Amino acid sequence: MSNWLAETIRQAEKIDDWLSPKRAQSLSLLKSTAWPTRQTEAWKYTPINVIERAVFKSANDPQIPTEQNSCSQIPNLQAIELIFFDGIFDRNASTQQLPDGLTISSLSEGADLSWALSSFNQTKPKHHFFGLINDTLATQGCIIDVAEDQCIQQPIHIAQSFSLGSQSHTRILVRVGKRAKVTVIEQLQGDQLSFNTSFAEYQIADHAYLEHYRLAMQCEQAISVGGCHFHLSTTSQLNSNLIGFGSQLSRIDMDIIHTGEQSNAKANVIYLLDGKEVFDLHSAIEHTVPNGVSEQNIRCIVADRANAIFNGRIHIHRNAQKILAAMNNRNLLLSDNAQINTKPELEIYADDVRCAHSATIAEIDDEAMFYLQSRGISRGDAQVLLSFGFINELVDQMNNAAIAQWLRPILRQRFAKMGLR
Amino acid sequence: MLKINNLHVNVANNDIIKGLTLSIKPGEVHAIMGPTGAGKSTLGYALTGRDGYQVTQGSATLNGTDLLDLEVEDRAAAGLFLAFQYPVEIPGVSNMEFLKVSVDSQRKARGQEALSSSVFLKRAKAACKQVNLPLAFLKRGVNEGFSGGEKKRNEIMQMILLEPILSILDESDSGLDIDALKIVAEGINGQRDGQRSFIVITHYQRLLDYIKPDFVHVLADGKIIKSGGPELALELEAQGYAWLESYDRNAQEANA
Numbered sequence: 001m002s003n004w005l006a007e008t009i010r011q012a013e014k015i016d017d018w019l020s021p022k023r024a025q026s027l028s029l030l031k032s033t034a035w036p037t038r039q040t041e042a043w044k045y046t047p048i049n050v051i052e053r054a055v056f057k058s059a060n061d062p063q064i065p066t067e068q069n070s071c072s073q074i075p076n077l078q079a080i081e082l083i084f085f086d087g088i089f090d091r092n093a094s095t096q097q098l099p100d101g102l103t104i105s106s107l108s109e110g111a112d113l114s115w116a117l118s119s120f121n122q123t124k125p126k127h128h129f130f131g132l133i134n135d136t137l138a139t140q141g142c143i144i145d146v147a148e149d150q151c152i153q154q155p156i157h158i159a160q161s162f163s164l165g166s167q168s169h170t171r172i173l174v175r176v177g178k179r180a181k182v183t184v185i186e187q188l189q190g191d192q193l194s195f196n197t198s199f200a201e202y203q204i205a206d207h208a209y210l211e212h213y214r215l216a217m218q219c220e221q222a223i224s225v226g227g228c229h230f231h232l233s234t235t236s237q238l239n240s241n242l243i244g245f246g247s248q249l250s251r252i253d254m255d256i257i258h259t260g261e262q263s264n265a266k267a268n269v270i271y272l273l274d275g276k277e278v279f280d281l282h283s284a285i286e287h288t289v290p291n292g293v294s295e296q297n298i299r300c301i302v303a304d305r306a307n308a309i310f311n312g313r314i315h316i317h318r319n320a321q322k323i324l325a326a327m328n329n330r331n332l333l334l335s336d337n338a339q340i341n342t343k344p345e346l347e348i349y350a351d352d353v354r355c356a357h358s359a360t361i362a363e364i365d366d367e368a369m370f371y372l373q374s375r376g377i378s379r380g381d382a383q384v385l386l387s388f389g390f391i392n393e394l395v396d397q398m399n400n401a402a403i404a405q406w407l408r409p410i411l412r413q414r415f416a417k418m419g420l421r
Numbered sequence: 422m423l424k425i426n427n428l429h430v431n432v433a434n435n436d437i438i439k440g441l442t443l444s445i446k447p448g449e450v451h452a453i454m455g456p457t458g459a460g461k462s463t464l465g466y467a468l469t470g471r472d473g474y475q476v477t478q479g480s481a482t483l484n485g486t487d488l489l490d491l492e493v494e495d496r497a498a499a500g501l502f503l504a505f506q507y508p509v510e511i512p513g514v515s516n517m518e519f520l521k522v523s524v525d526s527q528r529k530a531r532g533q534e535a536l537s538s539s540v541f542l543k544r545a546k547a548a549c550k551q552v553n554l555p556l557a558f559l560k561r562g563v564n565e566g567f568s569g570g571e572k573k574r575n576e577i578m579q580m581i582l583l584e585p586i587l588s589i590l591d592e593s594d595s596g597l598d599i600d601a602l603k604i605v606a607e608g609i610n611g612q613r614d615g616q617r618s619f620i621v622i623t624h625y626q627r628l629l630d631y632i633k634p635d636f637v638h639v640l641a642d643g644k645i646i647k648s649g650g651p652e653l654a655l656e657l658e659a660q661g662y663a664w665l666e667s668y669d670r671n672a673q674e675a676n677a
Contacts, residue, residue, distance in 0.1 A: 366472065371509040374469050375523035375579065376497035376530065385522060389513030389562070396513065 002035050004052045012136035018112065022120045026135035029126065036129050043129070045309045045341045046280045050249050051223055056167035056195050071159040071189045072217075076402040079157035079185065080104075087140050087160070087168020087196065101150030101180070107141035107171055116143045116173050123201045123229035123257055125284075130225040130251070134169050134197040141171035141198075144184065148177035148205075155183035155211075155400065162194035162222065172200035176208040176236075183211040183400065190222030190247070198226040204236040206260060211399060212238065216252065217245040217410075220275050227253035232292075234260030241398055243407065244271035244279045245414070246306075254283040258292040258320075268394045269298040272411065273306030273338075274418050280309040285327075287320045290350075298329040299394055301387055302338035303418040313345040316353055323353040331361045332390055334383075334418060384415045422447050422618055423587050428479035430460070430467040430643075437463045439643035440479070445587070448615040452629055452654060453622045455640035456662040461622045462506060464640070465589045469503045470496055483587060497523075498530035502585030504576040506592040511563040516575070519563045520545055520582055527583060548581040551611065553604050570601035577608035588612070589620045594628035606631030626658035 012027050036043035070085070082104065083093040089106045098104060105111035124131050146152055162168060176182055186200060204210050214228055224247050230238050244250055256265045271279045285294050300308045314325050331340045344357040364386050372382035391411055398404045423445040430438035437460045445451055453461055467474045468481055470493040481488045486499050511519070525535045536544070549556055552574040564572050573593050580588055593605050609619065609632055621632060629637075629651065637653040638645045641662075647653065 365509075368509050368511050370471050370493065371505065371511070372519070372523075373493035374471075374497055374503055375519070375583065376494050376527035377522055378494050378526060379492075381522060381526065385514050385519070386511065389511055391513065393513035393562070 002052050005035055008133055008137065015136070015139060017108075017139060019117065019120060022117065023136050026121070026132045030132040030136060033127070033129060033132065042282065042311075045307065046251055047249060047278060051195060054193060054195065054223070055165070057165050071161045071187050074157070074187075074402055074406045076405070077155065077157060077185075078402075079155045082142055082156065082158045084140070084158070084160040084170060086163055086166040086194075087170050089140055089142065099152060099154065101147040102152050102182075103145040103147075104156075105143040107143060107173070108139050111143055113143060113145075115145075115175060119173055119175065119201060119203055120171075121201075122203070123231040123255060124199055124227060125253070125255060128227065128253060130197050131199060131227060131253070134171060134199045134226075137169040138171035138197070138199070140168070141173070144172070144174040146174075146176045146180040146182045149179045150177065151181040152183075155185055157185045157187065159187045160189070160196070160198060162188075162190035162192075162196050164192035164194065166194045166196075168194075168196045170196070170198045172198070174200065174202045174210075176202070176204045176210050178205045179207040180205070181209045183213075185213040185215065185400075185403070186228070187215040188218065188224060188226070190218040190224065192219060193221035193223075195223040196226070198224070200226075200228050202228070202230045202238075204230060204232050204238060206234045206236060208233070209237045210239070212240040213400070213403060214240070214242045214252070215403075216247075216250055217243060218247040218250060220246050220248065220277060222247045223249045225249070225251045227255070229253075229255040230257065230265065232256065232258050232260060232263040232265060235262040236260060237263070238265040238267075239399065240265070240267040241394075242267065242269040242281075244269070244281070246273060246275070246277035247279065248276065249278050249280075251280040252282070254281065255286070256284070256294060257286045257288065258294070259288055261289050261291045264293040266295045267297075268397060269296070270391050270394055271300045271308060272391070272414055272418070273300070273302045273308055274414070275304050275306060277306045278309070279307075282311045284313045284315065285325065287314070287316045287323045287325065289317075290319065290321045290323065292320070293324045294326070296327045297394060298327075299332075299391055300330070300340065301332045301334060301391065301415075301418070302340055303334035305335070305337045305339075307339040308341070310342045310359075311345070312343070312357070313347065314355060314357070316348045316350050316355065318349040320350045321352040323350065323355065325353070325355045327357040329357075329359040330390070331359075332387060333361060333363055334387070384412070387415045387418070388412055423481070423483055425468075425481045426479055428464075428467070428481060429477045430463055431475045431477050432463060432473060436477075437643055438467065441640075441643065441645060443638065443645065445618050445620070447618060448613070449636065450613070450619045450621060450632060450634045452634040452637045453620060453640050454624065454637060454654060454657055457624075459640045460643045461640055462591055465503050465591045465620075465622065468496075468589065469493060469501060494526065495530065497583075497585075498527045500586035502580055502583055502588045504573075504580060504588065504590040504593050506595065508564045508572040508576055510565050510567075512565045514563050515560055516563050517545060517559040520559075520579065523579065524582055544582060548578045551581060552578045552608050554578065569596040570598065573597060573605055574601065574608070577605055581608060581612065584617075586616070587618050587620070589622065591622045592624065593621075594623055594625065602628065603631060626654045629654045
């Protein structure tokens with residue numbers, strides 16, 4: 001066993017809070033789980049040894065927040081703010097007044113919430129290695145409860161920033177009540193070498209609607225492992241958007257579990273990698289009942305020596321008829337040394353479903369390039385325009401105009417930088 | 422203005438243009454007609470510098486500048502414009518942004534100052550109206566989901582904004598109904614100012630009812646085999662390209 005893991009287990013054993021019954025189960029699983037290696041299929045392309053090599057402060061060690069390590073502001077978002085520095089909830093910096101029908105509790109304040117206790121680990125796969133670590137160590141986070149029939153107009157913005165050398169583990173539990181409507185934005189920003197795990201579990205009840213954003217925009221050195229796990233009930237809807245930037249290692253597991261008929265899930269994913277960054281998305285969509293719809297669009301641009309990994313699984317259970325599922329993964333390679341590993345997996349046990357998947361890896365379209373150049377646009381500028389367009393198609397689909405507006409210039413700058421190499 | 426001398430173009434190891442000579446003076450409109458496969462589109466691509474269209478012999482100059490020596494974008498900045506037969510769809514890039522970057526790039530290359538956003542917006546709106554496209558088309562992705570006719574009108578809109586000195590219109594009339602054809606023709610006629618020149622590539626006489634050419638050339642098998650005034654187009658329309666083939670054969674026999 002690695003030293004890092006041994007130390008983690010030592011720390012976990014000291015934790016005693018309202019989640020302890022759940023943590024104990026995960027801890028015993030963790031003790032019998034081997035540190036993943038390149039031979040472990042789920043971590044085949046993920047260089048997790050960087051976590052062992054780097055030295056971090058012990059988990060959730062409070063830091064003094066400074067201007068530099070708070071998340072970039074998203075103008076005009078007008079959100080309910082939940083602020084975390086190095087994994088510690090900052091109640092004073094967060095929004096105090098909440099609209100009717102919305103309850104938010106800090107995970108560390110030991111809310112005696114039976115629903116939260118029972119939904120902990122309900123949608124997240126049990127055997128995810130870092131999921132287990134998060135189960136045992138995440139004493140910080142938030143619990144969001146949207147009451148039935150409530151339409152929360154303001155988005156809920158969970159902003160987590162990480163400073164140099166910090167290590168943090170946070171957990172987010174969300175329940176969207178029947179017929180309720182809410183937007184949740186998870187923003188994670190490590191501007192320096194830091195390590196965080198952040199897992200979020202969402203229960204979306206009958207007829208409810210969740211709009212979700214995960215903005216994992218980290219610097220080149222940051223290390224981030226996390227997940228977004230969604231549980232969909234009858235006629236519920238999910239619209240998820242994931243943006244991934246860099247990190248020497250960023251791994252996200254996304255699970256969408258349809259447990260009620262007529263549920264509809266859409267997930268758009270954008271990632272842009274430069275330098276030696278590694279981004280790894282593992283997604284699994286489970287259709288356990290008939291008449292569900294799922295659509296996934298994953299677009300990725302890799303430059304320099306970066307490595308993009310996508311493993312997408314759609315699992316249609318026996319008797320889950322009349323499913324419409326589409327998974328579309330398109331990648332753009334900007335350099336000979338960049339790497340893309342994409343693996344769509346369909347597992348279908350029902351015989352009356354429509355299920356499509358595609359994965360392409362391409363360079364910039366010659367015809368489009370010539371078209372732009374023939375209008376006087378230089379090759380470099382055309383590359384930025386086309387790369388941006390490739391991604392912007394998905395930004396255009398975002399419902400939240402403030403996020404889309406904030407993102408566009410950031411993406412543009414990033415392309416301009418990537419194009420220069 | 423444009424001088425093409427003994428141009429030979431090879432595409433994928435096939436000689437497509439085999440010794441084409443053409444001279445265009447400021448303000449002139451030249452129509453190039455000819456059967457499918459004659460090399461009409463190849464001429465447009467070779468002049469604008471598309472990859473894979475290799476000039477193996479001959480020269481082409483625009484106002485004395487050697488076109489063949491320039492990058493694609495520099496040919497555009499020198500005043501050359503090609504209206505595509507099949508304009509490319511680019512989702513995610515708004516038409517407005519595409520137009521602005523195009524105009525800015527060309528102005529920069531020519532050492533002119535960039536237009537302010539408000540001036541540009543005004544011009545773009547005017548051009549959009551001129552080709553009878555709704556202003557919403559400026560915000561849409563470049564040609565994304567446009568009908569055939571809308572794409573052709575979008576090409577003309579670009580031409581209006583870029584103000585090229587030589588425009589090559591590659592079958593800008595194909596797939597258009599009569600109303601769209603008129604709009605395209607008016608867009609082109611509105612640009613005729615005695616200085617700017619045009620090469621109109623077409624299969625049919627129809628477009629030439631609306632755009633009066635100064636010269637008509639017949640391109641067949643990579644060469645201009647006959648040149649004349651507007652009456653040549655009428656003759657072609659009446660007799661078809663089969664007449665041409667016999668003309669061509671007669672000419673070859675005469676040469677022999």
